[in-house]
Amino acid sequence: MSPLDPEIVNSLSNVTTATLTTILLKKGLRNVWIRGAFPMTKESRRVVGRAFTVRFVPAREDLATPESWASPNSSRGAIEQMPEGCIAVVDAMGVKDAGVWGDILCARMVKRGVRALITDGVVRDVGGVLGTGLPVWSSGAAAPPSVAGLTFVDWQQPIACGGVAVFPDDLIVADHDGAVLIPAALVSDIVDAAVEQERFEGWIMHEVNAGAVLPGLYPPNEANKAKYAATKTKA
Missing domain, CATH: 3.50.30.40 (Ribonuclease E inhibitor RraA/RraA-like)
Known part of the structure; x- marks a missing residue:
């Protein structure tokens, strides 16, 4: 093994x-x-x-x-x-x-x-x-x-x-x-995508707790994609 x-x-x-x-x-x-x-x-x-x-x-x-x-x-x-x-x-x-x-x-x-x-x-x-x-x-x-x-x-x-x-x-x-x-054979591909998905869903949960509505957020529209991308840039 x-x-x-x-x-x-x-x-x-x-x-x-x-x-x-x-x-x-x-x-x-x-x-x-x-x-x-x-x-x-x-x-x-x-x-x-x-x-x-x-x-x-x-x-x-x-x-x-x-x-x-x-x-x-x-x-x-x-x-x-x-x-x-x-x-x-x-x-x-x-x-x-x-x-x-x-x-x-x-x-x-x-x-x-x-x-x-x-x-x-x-x-x-x-x-x-x-x-x-x-x-x-x-x-x-x-x-x-x-x-x-x-x-x-x-x-x-x-x-x-x-x-x-x-x-x-x-x-x-x-x-x-x-x-x-x-x-x-797929582990390396899955790990990076899974970590990113977990980070993204954490951001969505933060937005929901702040009062955001789901349409356009989950799944995200272009505006929310950009908003999430901005948080990654700041990090």
Whole structure:
């Protein structure tokens, strides 16, 4: 996994996922918001990192067994390959009656410096998971283990998480509105546009709070474009 420029992390840490979806839409990318992945706590901070993908398929009784957890090719093995700063993105096919991760696995991820866990499935041992401090975006919780409904396949493969195609090294940004994917090849183009969009919308909010009406402001007409441009010149 290629290292992520700290300046990119810093810039995107100040950009909402709502803004990112708008910028990506302008680039022709509509399917970037991971469905079913919601923050497990209201205090979840925005996280930015490269995707480390994990894939499950439907449970098959000869493969999805507690004994399979001891295999090198298992969720345990995947965690030991996760580099510091990555975001684990787990394809659970939206299954909600088997927890893909529990407190012990999350605790180990914290020790390895993993930034967050994103899944369209659910976790188990919720109290313990929250106690690890690992930021988690999921569809909720379930008591049964993963093998009750899922078979682990592999890591660092293309996956479908929440209906979104996620490739290893794609960028993930997650906040209170959920998790958004930025294709690895588009990151540099998206960052500058997103930062500018965030700055522009901050100016619009200032104008609204000052009593400005929306027509001609959002989206801006030529007069308001010039007014905003003047503020940038002064800055």
